[in-house]
Amino acid sequence: MKLVLSLAEGSICIKANAQSCGECIQVSETCGWCSDEKFLTVGQPKSARCDDVESLRKRKCDEKNIENPRGNIDINTNKPVTIRNSNTGKLKPEQITQIQPQKVTLTLRSGEAQTFDLKFRRAEDYPIDLYYLMDLSFSMKDDLENVKNLGTDLMREMQAITSDFRIGFGSFVEKTVMPYISTTPARLINPCTGNQNCTSPFSYKNVLKLTNKGDEFNRLVSQQQISGNLDSPEGGFDAIMQVAVCEEQIGWRNVTRLLVFSTDAGFHFAGDGKLGGIVLPNDGKCHLENNMYTMSHYYDYPSIAHLVQKLSDHNIQTIFAVTEEFQPVYKELKNLIPKSAVGTLSSNSSNVIKLIIDAYNSLSSEVILENGRLPEGVSITYKSICKNGVEGTGENGRKCSNISLGDEVTFKISVEAQKCPSHDKPEVITIKPLGFTEEVEVVLKFICDCECAAFGEKNSKDCTNGHGTLECGACKCNEGRIGGQCECSKDEVRTEDLDANCRKDNGTDICSNNGDCVCGTCECKKRENPAEVYSGQYCECDNFNCDRSNNKLCGGHGQCVCRKCVCDANYTGSACDCSMDSSTCLAKNGQICNGRGICDCGICKCTNPKFQGPTCEICPTCPGVCTEHKDCVQCRAFKEGEKKDTCEQDCSYFDLIKVNDRDKLPQPTDQSFPLTHCKERDANDCWFYYTYAIRNGTKEVYVVESLECPAGPDIIPIVAGVVAGIVLIGLALLLIWKLLMIIHDRREFAKFEKEKMNAKWDASENPIYKSAVTTVINPKYEGK
Numbered sequence: 001m002k003l004v005l006s007l008a009e010g011s012i013c014i015k016a017n018a019q020s021c022g023e024c025i026q027v028s029e030t031c032g033w034c035s036d037e038k039f040l041t042v043g044q045p046k047s048a049r050c051d052d053v054e055s056l057r058k059r060k061c062d063e064k065n066i067e068n069p070r071g072n073i074d075i076n077t078n079k080p081v082t083i084r085n086s087n088t089g090k091l092k093p094e095q096i097t098q099i100q101p102q103k104v105t106l107t108l109r110s111g112e113a114q115t116f117d118l119k120f121r122r123a124e125d126y127p128i129d130l131y132y133l134m135d136l137s138f139s140m141k142d143d144l145e146n147v148k149n150l151g152t153d154l155m156r157e158m159q160a161i162t163s164d165f166r167i168g169f170g171s172f173v174e175k176t177v178m179p180y181i182s183t184t185p186a187r188l189i190n191p192c193t194g195n196q197n198c199t200s201p202f203s204y205k206n207v208l209k210l211t212n213k214g215d216e217f218n219r220l221v222s223q224q225q226i227s228g229n230l231d232s233p234e235g236g237f238d239a240i241m242q243v244a245v246c247e248e249q250i251g252w253r254n255v256t257r258l259l260v261f262s263t264d265a266g267f268h269f270a271g272d273g274k275l276g277g278i279v280l281p282n283d284g285k286c287h288l289e290n291n292m293y294t295m296s297h298y299y300d301y302p303s304i305a306h307l308v309q310k311l312s313d314h315n316i317q318t319i320f321a322v323t324e325e326f327q328p329v330y331k332e333l334k335n336l337i338p339k340s341a342v343g344t345l346s347s348n349s350s351n352v353i354k355l356i357i358d359a360y361n362s363l364s365s366e367v368i369l370e371n372g373r374l375p376e377g378v379s380i381t382y383k384s385i386c387k388n389g390v391e392g393t394g395e396n397g398r399k400c401s402n403i404s405l406g407d408e409v410t411f412k413i414s415v416e417a418q419k420c421p422s423h424d425k426p427e428v429i430t431i432k433p434l435g436f437t438e439e440v441e442v443v444l445k446f447i448c449d450c451e452c453a454a455f456g457e458k459n460s461k462d463c464t465n466g467h468g469t470l471e472c473g474a475c476k477c478n479e480g481r482i483g484g485q486c487e488c489s490k491d492e493v494r495t496e497d498l499d500a501n502c503r504k505d506n507g508t509d510i511c512s513n514n515g516d517c518v519c520g521t522c523e524c525k526k527r528e529n530p531a532e533v534y535s536g537q538y539c540e541c542d543n544f545n546c547d548r549s550n551n552k553l554c555g556g557h558g559q560c561v562c563r564k565c566v567c568d569a570n571y572t573g574s575a576c577d578c579s580m581d582s583s584t585c586l587a588k589n590g591q592i593c594n595g596r597g598i599c600d601c602g603i604c605k606c607t608n609p610k611f612q613g614p615t616c617e618i619c620p621t622c623p624g625v626c627t628e629h630k631d632c633v634q635c636r637a638f639k640e641g642e643k644k645d646t647c648e649q650d651c652s653y654f655d656l657i658k659v660n661d662r663d664k665l666p667q668p669t670d671q672s673f674p675l676t677h678c679k680e681r682d683a684n685d686c687w688f689y690y691t692y693a694i695r696n697g698t699k700e701v702y703v704v705e706s707l708e709c710p711a712g713p714d715i716i717p718i719v720a721g722v723v724a725g726i727v728l729i730g731l732a733l734l735l736i737w738k739l740l741m742i743i744h745d746r747r748e749f750a751k752f753e754k755e756k757m758n759a760k761w762d763a764s765e766n767p768i769y770k771s772a773v774t775t776v777i778n779p780k781y782e783g784k
């Protein structure tokens with residue numbers, strides 16, 4: 001990922017085609033300029049000095065010659081925010097600090113943001129100026145009665161919030177022209193109907209400038225009378241504009257400024273004045289004479305945007321105290337005016353004090369930062385770290401909510417310039433919390449050139465007889481001169497003569513079709529990929545048209561220099577794809593290609609066709625090591641086996657060492673060379689054990705000198721066992737038969753007993769039985 005980013009930035013720096021160090025550093029914060037006079041190779045243009053800093057290092061530009069100026073932050077005024085304690089007495093408004101720092105100087109380089117912290121702490125017992133602006137049209141008659149005692153009552157309630165509180169009062173009705181009011185003489189004196197006694201209509205009147213005398217407020221408000229107009233919307237926007245801009249007449253201090261706007265109707269805004277023939281836009285200036293607005297018939301109503309600007313400029317927070325009917329309208333207006341609140345006013349304004357205090361608490365618990373107009377090409381971003389560590393970014397980064405007295409919040413403010421201004425003077429912007437008079441002054445200075453430019457040598461001899469200024473390692477030609485060293489005049493040299501110097505060997509191609517002929521010198525073209533470069537006197541060389549291996553330039557093991565690979569150590573070949581390192585050819589037995597091949601460019605080429613694999617160790621058709629050497633070991637150690645007749649001829653290729661038992665055989669852990677343990681059986685079913693190894697090119701066989709033959713079987717125990725088995729099996733069968741018969745007899749007897757118990761015998765006489773006694777009845781016998 002980092003490589004991709006580096007290439008992308010490098011592409012930006014190179015593609016910019018910067019002709020000076022100043023142009024280069026304005027392309028991107030990652031771009032640098034190499035001021036080494038010998039940095040460029042033949043054919044490279046002046047703009048090749050501009051590249052990302054990491055690429056310049058890779059291109060062997062010394063660190064001290066890389067121009068890469070960075071921005072910085074200077075805190076000029078850093079008075080800490082005010083923290084009150086029991087020993088702190090009453091402070092004047094100018095002695096209270098709620099934001100820190102107060103002045104900052106930022107030195108900006110294009111594309112590089114500078115970030116500083118701004119602290120805000122809501123001060124305890126901070127002074128408040130409150131101006132009550134009331135609609136005195138006829139529908140507000142009962143509200144006026146309740147406002148007459150507002151001064152002293154509000155003073156008493158506000159003591160819990162601040163000990164320095166001032167209050168003022170103003171009223172408004174409507175523009176004094178048709179069709180907003182009746183202009184008949186009688187209606188101009190008393191615009192109300194019936195027996196109502198009303199004062200003459202007016203646009204806006206400043207009744208009482210801000211004062212700390214609540215009884216004076218009550219006295220003057222008690223003297224006010226209701227007026228009247230014809231249409232329902234009122235001219236409140238005219239009044240708000242004058243209250244905002246007439247600071248001296250109103251008596252605003254540099255403290256918290258609250259404007260309470262009380263009405264039971266809607267409002268006119270810019271464009272509505274055309275109904276009365278008024279077409280001039282509101283000029284946003286103060287026009288109070290004897291505390292009366294005198295230009296309502298001359299200037300149109302202000303627009304909402306115009307009001308927002310003036311309220312913000314004068315740090316005024318607005319509280320709209322309106323009746324239930326007009327709540328939706330003023331809530332929409334609140335969304336357009338920052339640091340404003342809407343409260344529901346009862347029909348007779350009896351709840352106005354509670355409304356004001358609730359609205360003040362809501363407004364003061366939120367801080368929103370705003371900045372002045374930014375210079376062209378400068379951007380600013382905010383990140384808030386609010387109460388309990390809650391963070392906000394984007395538009396939410398400008399504000400923090402639910403701030404109590406004594407709470408401290410922090411804003412991280414980042415300022416970034418995308419380009420240098422057209423002038424050399426510093427720019428100044430201001431950042432402040434909405435509704436507060438304190439602000440941070442931010443002075444912006446811009447890095448538009450390199451430090452080396454100040455040490456440029458005018459009319460330098462290195463620039464062809466002084467036809468240019470040697471600046472940051474490159475010639476900056478005078479007017480009418482061209483070329484890398486300002487060696488040509490635009491008026492004196494013919495194109496044909498210049499082009500002849502750019503053809504290699506008097507050929508037809510100018511700069512090998514890879515560059516442009518500038519003043520008889522080839523300046524090579526740039527590629528889309530900044531890593532790919534044309535070079536050479538005639539741009540005949542490049543670093544990307546060399547042989548490739550595995551889709552890699554020079555196999556990834558060399559550098560492409562003028563279309564030929566210059567290989568790294570231990571590599572050779574036209575594409576540096578031939579490794580001279582034979583370690584990849586070592587087999588497990590330590591031999592190169594297992595002794596059955598040659599190592600070519602780090603790869604085994606097996607000479608024996610039966611063997612294969614990366615180290616010629618795999619032989620699918622070959623027997624194992626043990627099977628391969630079995631017959632030779634058997635014939636040499638025991639004079640037996642298939643090769644006992646040809647043993648001397650076929651089996652003399654290894655050294656035979658006999659040992660007494662298996663424990664004396666070499667073990668793999670004791671050897672520094674490959675070792676194989678074998679166990680084989682001869683024709684007599686006897687086992688013999690041996691090891692096979694190759695040590696220093698010598699094949700060694702260790703064999704146990706005695707065979708392990710199985711003992712013959714003992715016949716008598718076998719026969720006795722068989723006979724005993726037959727007898728035991730017969731006895732077992734007889735016992736099983738006897739057991740089964742006993743079980744069967746018992747079941748039959750039980751069945752008989754059961755049937756006997758259930759038998760029932762018939763008690764009637766035998767039909768063939770005849771008794772031996774015969775009884776004859778005498779017919780003559782009468783029973784006497």
